[in-house]
Amino acid sequence: MSTYNINMQELFRTAFHFNLYAATDAVGDKLLNDYGTIEVIPTNSPLVAMSKQGMPVWDYVRLLPKKIAGTGENFEGFDFPVETVVEAVLPKKVAETEIFGRDGTVEELMGLGDWQINIKGFIINYDSTDYPEDQVRALKRVCELKxxxxxxxxxxxxxxxxxxxxxxxxNLPPSVGYGNMATFEIECRSKIPFIINRTDGVLL
Structure with a gap:
């Protein structure tokens, strides 16, 4: 087991340029974490997990097992590390038209786009100071699925x-400061399953 502590707040601030806070009832947390103007709302939701550094985790990201249609292989599923955060943006599909002699544009809402999802975090080898090569290869295989x-x-x-x-x-950007860590960013889109029926066409 690695004997040194990893400053996750500083890692997220350096790698992804945003502040990460852990809202707990611990006295030390209230003294050391300055939330500024952010109000910490109490929750009755149970913890999903606890990180190896003792940080509470309320969320998780898990890919479920399935048979890959493109290759026929059996995908056994994948659990992202607890040191992971998710950002989601919902775009609108808007058609803009310029009209001669009129300032601005005329907009027509065509519908909603797919959610743009960014999954980012760190793969950490807590057992030694070696680079987490096996875990990085596992993540790479997930992203290579057909x-x-x-x-x-x-x-x-x-x-x-x-x-x-x-x-x-x-994206696997370089990790600064720790040899037993890999930084990752994954860009995703939300999907809605559909079935192609020869008689009725596409069924959502």
């Missing part, structure tokens, strides 16, 4: 009615 509709579980994503995702990009 499939555009992976079932996903997670408190935050499922709350937004996101139950299927398509992985678009994997």
């Amino acid at each position: 499939d555009v509709e992976l079932a996903v579980e997670g408190t935050y994503l499922n709350m937004l009615d996101i139950n299927y995702i398509s992985i678009r990009n994997l």
Whole structure:
């Protein structure tokens, strides 16, 4: 087991440029974490997990097992590390038209786009100071799956009615300061399953 502590707040601030706070009832947490103007709302939701550094975790991201249609292989599923955060943006499909002699544009709402999801975090080898090569290879294999509709579980994503995702990009930027850590960013899109019926066409 690694004998040194990892400052997760500083890691997220350095790698992803945003502040990460752990809202707990611990006295030390209230003294050391300055939430500024952010109001910490109490919750009765049970913890999903506890990180190896003692940080409470209320959310998780899990890809469910399935048979990959493109290759026939059996995907056994994948659990993202607890040191993971998720961002989701819902775009609108808007058509803009410029009209001669009129300032501005005329907009027509065509519908909603797919959720744009960014999954980012750290893969940490807590057992030694070696680089987590096996875990990084496992994440790489997930992103190489020949499939555009992976079932996903997670408190935050499922709350937004996101139950299927398509992985678009994997980024493995360099990690500064720790040799036993890998930084990752995954760009995804939400998906809605559909069935192609020869008689009725596409069924959503």
